[in-house]
Amino acid sequence: MQGCIPFIFSMGLMLTFWGFLTFFMGTGLVPSPVETFSCLAKMLLGASLWENVAISVFRGLLAISTTLFLALITGILAGLSRKTMSLITPLVVALQATPPILWITLLMIWAGTGSTVPIAVVIASLYPPLFFTVAQSVASLDPRLFSLAKIYGVKNYRLLKDLILPGIHPYLLGGLSYALGSCWKVTAVAEFFGSSRGIGAGVYWSYRMLDMPQLFSWAIILVGMGMGIEFGLIRPLRRRALAQRGIDAQA
């Protein structure tokens, strides 16, 4: 019960602010909380909302697992070899410097408005930070452990399982928690511009129809799910990462 108080306080503050906005700007621009929640209730009973949410979640998960897979493979290779690292770094920095809006435009032209745009945009924007997280944490592993493994002819598979993955685990959790947070927002933006389905597309259609209660309902869904990810996934992950780093640092 104690833990609910800050939550209730924040929500109360937000609703008050919202009420003021409705009062001063009129229900045409800012629908009242009552109107919004009744619209949201209607949407929750229909199938289309769930379909769009499911599509967005599926895209987000597919994109983030693909990114993780790519970042692990390339990051480990780069972390193990200075030469690979210096060869590939400018490329990844270029990728990092490319704004998502550029990917969205290009991919819309190339691939139309299916799932490709949001998935590819998430991969393009999350790959660089995850790559650097993996590569730098692999490079910071104790080189003497690799020497020892070399002397005893330890196989690559054991090197990966017992040395590299546990060694980068805490940093990976940190990087992943960051990626999860932005994955969600990037998916929505990409869907807004480049997809006819998904939550971002829902926002787009409400905008086109100027259906303000619906737009506000989507906003509640987006923020609510974002908060769910933050409190349910990201913070526990980060806490574990910190605890793990503490344990390893003592060793």
Next chain:
Amino acid sequence: MLRLEHISKQFQSRCILGDVSLTLAKGDLLCMTGPSGIGKTTLLEIAAGIVRPDAGSRIIRFSHMACLLQDAPLLPWKTALENMDFILSARISGEKRYKNSLFWLEKMGLQEAAHKKPMEMSGGMQRRLAMAACFAGEPDLLLLDEPFAFLDALWQARIWEEIVAMNQKKGTAIFMVSHATEQLRDAGIRIVPLAASPLSIDI
């Protein structure tokens, strides 16, 4: 047989090894001693093949090398037994690896610590764990960097006994470097004192 021929090595344009040649055959026991900073670790790591010399060649005919590195690195997130399993994974298979590991953990007085992680062990225990991994691998060439560091007199004596036993009973070739070798003087082994820098040796 291990043969180093005309090895030289510089660090930041400071010459550590000038011209080092040495041969180690089956059954040899060679100990080098000298003040710290003279290049003992560098030489041993070149012999182990983990540091590349600037010039010279290294020929090795031994097939099972074991090595105690200067600061005895261990996987911090694995227990003593898991550390041994990792190090020996390509050397001995399954059941025998487990038995050998337990046997040597016990010999090194670590039976209680088999399921402890390195951070839960003292410096001496960590060194003994690294020694256990060296012995358990049944090497035909054993390279030891400061095998007596962090150990009390009792453990120094016990480990020295095991080193000699391995050398005499199995013919394991042993090359060790240590800055303190008083306890070995009366053992009648070949001790090569190192003094001048850069090192030039031919043995």
